[in-house]
Amino acid sequence: MTLSPEIILLSMVAAYILAKLFKISTELSMFFAALAGALAGGAGIPARHIAEGAFTYLDIILIFITATFFMNLLKESGGVAFVIRGILRKFHHSKILLFLLLTLILLIPGALTGAGSVTVLITGGMIAVVLGYMGLSRPRTAAIVFIIAGLSAAAPPVSLWAMLTAAGVNMPYVGFFLPLLIPCVLLSLLTIFILGWKGKRVDLDKALKELPEAPDKMNWLRVILPFVAFFFLIAAGRVWPHSLPIVGLPLMFVVSALLSLLLSPIRLSVFRIARDTIRQLLPLIGTLTCVGILVQIMTLTGVRGLIAVTVVTLPVFIVVATLALTLPVSEAVLMWGAAPVLGVPLVLLFNTIGLNPIVALAGMSVIWPLGDALPPTAIIGRLTKDTVHMEEPYREMLKHCLIPAVLIAVVGTLMVLFSKKLAFLTML
Amino acid sequence: MKDHAATLRKTAFSLLALVVLISAGLQFYRHRNLREPVVLGPGVTDVKNLSDYFDGISGTINDAHVYVLEGEEPGGAILVLGGSHPEEPAGRLAAWIFAENAVVQKGRLFLILSTNRSATTVTRLGGAYPTDYSIETNFGSRTFRMGDRWSNPLDQWPDPEIYIHYPSRQELAYIDIRNINRTWPGRPHGTLTEQTCFAMTELIKKEGIDIVIDLHEAELQYPVISTIVAHSKGQDLAAFSSMMISGMEGFNIGMENSPEALRGLSHREIGDHTDAISLLLEAPEPFLDATRGRTDRKLLLEGKDRFIVRAGKHGLLFEKIDENGWPIALRVGRHCSTLLQIFELWTEEKADRGLVVSGVPRYSDIVDRGVGAFLKNPATADPNRIVYE
Amino acid sequence: MITVMYYILAAAVAVLLMINFLRSKKWQDEILYLIVLLPFILRLLRLK
Numbered sequence: 001m002t003l004s005p006e007i008i009l010l011s012m013v014a015a016y017i018l019a020k021l022f023k024i025s026t027e028l029s030m031f032f033a034a035l036a037g038a039l040a041g042g043a044g045i046p047a048r049h050i051a052e053g054a055f056t057y058l059d060i061i062l063i064f065i066t067a068t069f070f071m072n073l074l075k076e077s078g079g080v081a082f083v084i085r086g087i088l089r090k091f092h093h094s095k096i097l098l099f100l101l102l103t104l105i106l107l108i109p110g111a112l113t114g115a116g117s118v119t120v121l122i123t124g125g126m127i128a129v130v131l132g133y134m135g136l137s138r139p140r141t142a143a144i145v146f147i148i149a150g151l152s153a154a155a156p157p158v159s160l161w162a163m164l165t166a167a168g169v170n171m172p173y174v175g176f177f178l179p180l181l182i183p184c185v186l187l188s189l190l191t192i193f194i195l196g197w198k199g200k201r202v203d204l205d206k207a208l209k210e211l212p213e214a215p216d217k218m219n220w221l222r223v224i225l226p227f228v229a230f231f232f233l234i235a236a237g238r239v240w241p242h243s244l245p246i247v248g249l250p251l252m253f254v255v256s257a258l259l260s261l262l263l264s265p266i267r268l269s270v271f272r273i274a275r276d277t278i279r280q281l282l283p284l285i286g287t288l289t290c291v292g293i294l295v296q297i298m299t300l301t302g303v304r305g306l307i308a309v310t311v312v313t314l315p316v317f318i319v320v321a322t323l324a325l326t327l328p329v330s331e332a333v334l335m336w337g338a339a340p341v342l343g344v345p346l347v348l349l350f351n352t353i354g355l356n357p358i359v360a361l362a363g364m365s366v367i368w369p370l371g372d373a374l375p376p377t378a379i380i381g382r383l384t385k386d387t388v389h390m391e392e393p394y395r396e397m398l399k400h401c402l403i404p405a406v407l408i409a410v411v412g413t414l415m416v417l418f419s420k421k422l423a424f425l426t427m428l
Numbered sequence: 429m430k431d432h433a434a435t436l437r438k439t440a441f442s443l444l445a446l447v448v449l450i451s452a453g454l455q456f457y458r459h460r461n462l463r464e465p466v467v468l469g470p471g472v473t474d475v476k477n478l479s480d481y482f483d484g485i486s487g488t489i490n491d492a493h494v495y496v497l498e499g500e501e502p503g504g505a506i507l508v509l510g511g512s513h514p515e516e517p518a519g520r521l522a523a524w525i526f527a528e529n530a531v532v533q534k535g536r537l538f539l540i541l542s543t544n545r546s547a548t549t550v551t552r553l554g555g556a557y558p559t560d561y562s563i564e565t566n567f568g569s570r571t572f573r574m575g576d577r578w579s580n581p582l583d584q585w586p587d588p589e590i591y592i593h594y595p596s597r598q599e600l601a602y603i604d605i606r607n608i609n610r611t612w613p614g615r616p617h618g619t620l621t622e623q624t625c626f627a628m629t630e631l632i633k634k635e636g637i638d639i640v641i642d643l644h645e646a647e648l649q650y651p652v653i654s655t656i657v658a659h660s661k662g663q664d665l666a667a668f669s670s671m672m673i674s675g676m677e678g679f680n681i682g683m684e685n686s687p688e689a690l691r692g693l694s695h696r697e698i699g700d701h702t703d704a705i706s707l708l709l710e711a712p713e714p715f716l717d718a719t720r721g722r723t724d725r726k727l728l729l730e731g732k733d734r735f736i737v738r739a740g741k742h743g744l745l746f747e748k749i750d751e752n753g754w755p756i757a758l759r760v761g762r763h764c765s766t767l768l769q770i771f772e773l774w775t776e777e778k779a780d781r782g783l784v785v786s787g788v789p790r791y792s793d794i795v796d797r798g799v800g801a802f803l804k805n806p807a808t809a810d811p812n813r814i815v816y817e
Numbered sequence: 818m819i820t821v822m823y824y825i826l827a828a829a830v831a832v833l834l835m836i837n838f839l840r841s842k843k844w845q846d847e848i849l850y851l852i853v854l855l856p857f858i859l860r861l862l863r864l865k
Contacts, residue, residue: 005721025845031852041722049556051452055856055865056553059586062823065830113589114602158590163601170652172689173599234589241592242615245819246605248586250826278833286849289856292554300556302721302735309719309735313742337554341718345744348649352743437844445851449858456864550865582863585820 002042005302011040012303016376026376027286034290034297041301053296056337057288059250060115064285064383066253067121069277070226073257075125076273077264079223082214084129092202095134099192102127103148107188110152112234113249114160116369116380119149120387128388133207134199138390143400144195146384147408148188150369155184160336161365165343171357175426179362182425183411187366191404217265225263226256280386287377288335295337304341312345316353319346320416324367324409331371332378338368356419358426363415370405373398459559460549460580462573464817466524466541467804471497471531471787475815478540481634482627484616489546489583490624493815494631495527495539497785503535504638504774504781507631507704508767510541512609512642512694514548514575517561517728518711518756519643521572522763525802526788534775535783538635542817543642544608544624548573550580556723563729563756565800567807574728578606584620594618598691609642612697625697632702638781639665639705639774642694643763645713648736648745655682656766657708659699665777666707669769677765677791679758681709709766711759712747719744729756761794824861831857 003011015036019029034053038046074080091098106127110119124145131141154161156177166173233252236244247255261268298304311326312319319326323346330338343364350360373381378394385394415422468475474496479486510523523541530537542548551557551574562569581587584606591605592598594615604610606621614625632640639662646653658666663685670683686695686706698706714720714731721727721735732753740749768788775782789802806814831854838850859865 002722025849027849028845031848045448047448047451048455048559050448051456051855051859051865052551052553052556054852055859058856058860061853062826062830066826157599160601164603167601167604168650170650170690172687172691173601174689237588238590238592241588241597242594242618246586246588246619247819248823249589250586251819251822254822254826274829274833275837278830278837282837282846282849282853285853289853290849293852295554296556299554299723302723305717305719305721305733305735309738312719312744313738344718345649345739348651349744351651434842438839438847441844441847441851445855449855452855453859453862453864456859460864582860582865586823 003040005306008037008040008301009303009306012037025283027283027290030287030290030294030376034294037297037301037303041297043300046297046300049296049300050293053293054289056292056295057335061285061288062250063115063253064117064121064281065277066250066257067118068281069274070253070257070260071121071125072273072277073260073264073268074223074226076268077260077266078212078214078218079260080126081212082218083223084126085208085211085214086220087130088133088202088204088207092204095199095201098130099196102130103188103192106145106148107152107155107185110149111155112158114153114158114163116149116153116372117383118249119152120145120380120383124149124384124387129211131196131199133202134196136196136199138388139392139396140195140400142384142388142390142397143404144192145388146373146381146397147191147401147404149380149384150372151184151188151366151408153369154180154365156180159365161339161343161368162361164336164339165347165361168340168344169347169351169357175358175428176362178425178427179359179415179422180365183362183366183415187404187408187411190407194403195400215265222263222265226259229259230256284379284383287379291333291335291377295334308341308345311342312349316349319349320413323364323413323416327364327367328371328374331368332374332376335377335379338371350416350419354420355416356423356426358428359419359422360416363412363419366415367409367412370408373401455559459551459573462560462571464572465806466495466815466817467528467806467809468495468813468815469528469530469787469804472527473498478624478627478631481630482616482623485623485627488620489549490544490620492540492542492545493817495541497530497532497537497539499532499534499536499784501534501784504778504783505536505538505635506771506774506783507538507540507637507640509543509628509640509642509694510539511545511548511575512543513577513644514542514544514573515552515557515577515716516645516713517572517574518645518713518759518763521563521756521760521799522643522767525760525764525799526767528804529787529789529802530785531787533784533786535781536635537783537785538631538637540628543628544579544621545817546579546583546620547577547608548575550576550582552576558725558728561725561728563800563803564798565803565805567805570800570803578603579608579621581606593692594622596691600692604692609644609694610692612692612694613701629698629702632698632704637702637704639707639770640694640698641767641770642706642708644708644710645716645759646710647716647718648712648714648747648749649717649719649739651746652684653710653712653747654680655684655710657684657686657695657710659686659695659706661699662705662707665705665770665774668773669766672773673766673769677769679762679791681762681766707770709763711762712749712754713759714749714754731755731759757794757798760799761791764788764794765791827857827860831861
């Protein structure tokens with residue numbers, strides 16, 4: 001006899017709550033929920049499915065590890081302090097100019113790689129320090145970095161939600177540039193100006209006194225070269241995709257890390273930094289691995305299908321009205337896996353009722369990253385909290401995210417609703 | 429004392445992890461190394477390899493067998509591709525039935541059963557697929573590898589952050605650089621998946637292939653389903669076949685044009701880059717639907733699922749489904765009959781380039797007797813007439 | 818060539834995970850290290 005997916009889902013939720021009551025971490029609670037699901041589903045302890053699920057985010061884990069390792073090397077070599085001092089000296093007199101610059105710096109890494117985590121890891125920490133000197137609290141700073149990092153992931157040229165969903169409905173990834181670019185840039189600027197409005201002009205003398213001194217021999221060349229190498233490799237892969245071998249993001253970060261190691265004015269303990277990097281990232285890479293296992297078991301037992309079919313068979317007006325809820329929640333559980341599971345049926349549904357699938361999907365792609373702050377995974381939210389060294393409880397950051405999140409949700413939903421009128425943006 | 433307890437704990441955890449590692453590792457190994465026999469039918473006159481057409485693929489997992497069935501009377505040449513997406517088993521099984529049963533009187537038939545062999549050795553992460561499935565026969569059962577849509581990362585790693593198709597430079601999702609139906613026409617110095625397409629493009633050119641037919645299955649919520657997708661060169665042939673099938677074979681199949689903007693697909697690029705007509709057949713496979721319930725061999729082979737039926741009642745599907753599901757015999761039967769109809773119509777129209785085939789069951793035969801009735805027994809076959817995929 | 822570098826990278830990460838596992842004092846972290854290690858080992862053994 002096999003239990004129905006409804007009952008299996010209940011037993012998974014029960015196991016998760018029970019584990020949490022026993023003060024077990026979110027990552028392991030998900031793992032135990034997966035085990036409970038497998039047992040309830042009559043699959044026993046399915047070693048193959050556990051291992052296969054654990055593989056789901058292997059490449060993303062490698063990106064996290066190599067990018068964080070690179071940034072840690074840069075920090076220890078004094079490069080980060082050097083850059084922040086430089087930005088403050090040049091732009092301290094104008095808040096508007098500073099905000100525009102910071103938004104641009106935050107948008108680029110995610111837009112190019114499709115990963116908000118790369119934005120947080122590469123530029124989030126530095127931006128947070130600058131915002132801190134404008135008198136913004138850590139949670140407020142974290143909210144700015146998180147929201148713009150999410151928008152950077154949705155921003156063109158690479159928006160994985162749009163790409164994966166488009167692939168699932170046999171639609172070329174064409175015509176998305178403006179429908180993604182315009183909302184992402186506008187919402188990023190709104191976010192930094194709304195949340196940062198209370199920021200004061202930087203007290204340059206105080207800031208320079210407090211900031212750690214960069215080593216004497218540190219200079220712009222030493223800091224910039226590893227980044228130049230990274231962006232060169234990204235650009236080269238796009239300009240000459242068919243003459244160069246595929247490097248992949250993890251190896252690009254390794255190249256940058258090696259360069260920053262070579263260029264460091266002080267001797268760095270590579271082994272210690274590498275070990276600390278892994279320890280620092282354990283909650284995140286653990287979450288990714290356990291989410292992969294959880295999703296595999298949910299699929300195996302039919303729980304994933306139960307959730308997907310329940311969402312897509314709601315009345316259409318409820319589906320549209322609750323996009324701001326269902327998309328972030330699906331992201332929180334499945335991350336990019338949300339695109340094939342929910343994105344595909346939703347876009348087909350919208351297409352059937354006469355909406356423009358490209359603009360509607362772009363609108364959805366803007367909403368999706370909000371889920372990266374929500375439990376159970378909250379992967380980028382937690383990454384941001386760690387990167388900006390926020391000591392306050394996590395919910396403080398969420399409070400500050402509320403206004404921009406509502407704006408994003410409204411803009412995204414309106415894009416879906418009025419996608420037909422906005423179809424000119426696709427230029428097709 | 430505390431240290432001792434910690435050591436004990438760590439040892440216990442490590443042993444548990446080792447058990448999972450060994451158990452999972454063995455299953456992965458068995459999956460990748462499961463041997464699938466092909467009992468060469470009376471019509472198979474030669475078994476070549478893709479490396480006979482492009483040396484660069486030699487020694488790789490994707491150096492697939494090319495089964496050649498040559499008739500006594502000269503005629504045209506048709507290539508049938510099974511296993512472009514090995515997670516769509518009906519395509520492979522239909523090609524298998526041809527390899528084990530077909531006899532060619534006129535022209536040449538080329539069959540590839542594992543177009544992306546690498547993708548037959550891996551299952552989709554998060555998809556919870558079974559690693560294999562068995563087809564019942566009157567001598568026991570025949571077991572086949574279940575596969576994925578994408579090449580195995582063990583054979584192609586890493587992926588780029590974005591995949592730029594050659595030669596159109598269209599941008600596609602990074603993962604599709606391992607999707608063989610996004611890497612046509614391929615290139616000699618590309619990735620394994622691109623090289624595989626290049627080898628097949630070379631085959632098409634060197635053998636003077638007239639028509640290439642790529643066998644697929646699709647989820648019911650995918651708009652391109654139960655249809656023949658045709659390059660503009662094959663529009664008439666596809667339209668006539670669709671009409672004939674719907675009238676004669678006992679099932680309906682549509683026809684649609686290959687979209688010009690969608691790059692890398694066989695129905696687009698083969699037609700654009702070679703002299704061949706390119707067609708792609710889609711059969712319904714509920715197993716692939718995102719709303720599917722329990723994922724197991726039963727769903728794969730019977731295609732019954734109450735959640736998908738529910739999605740259908742809400743108008744979310746592009747093919748009908750009821751409690752009878754979409755059994756594998758129906759799906760394989762559709763492919764076999766569609767292939768035969770295309771051959772017959774082509775031969776009527778181009779007598780000098782025709783292909784005349786016999787011995788292959790049609791839709792009604794396979795639905796009546798099951799797929800297994802048309803698979804041969806490797807145990808009693810001449811060992812010299814067995815090839816492994 | 819680049820693939821080989823990825824195997825070296827995976828091996829390096831696996832070694833670091835193992836070292837951290839051995840030095841860890843918390844049982845929950847220990848389990849998590851092992852879970853994360855699983856795919857790295859299977860990839861290095863070329864099983865998945």
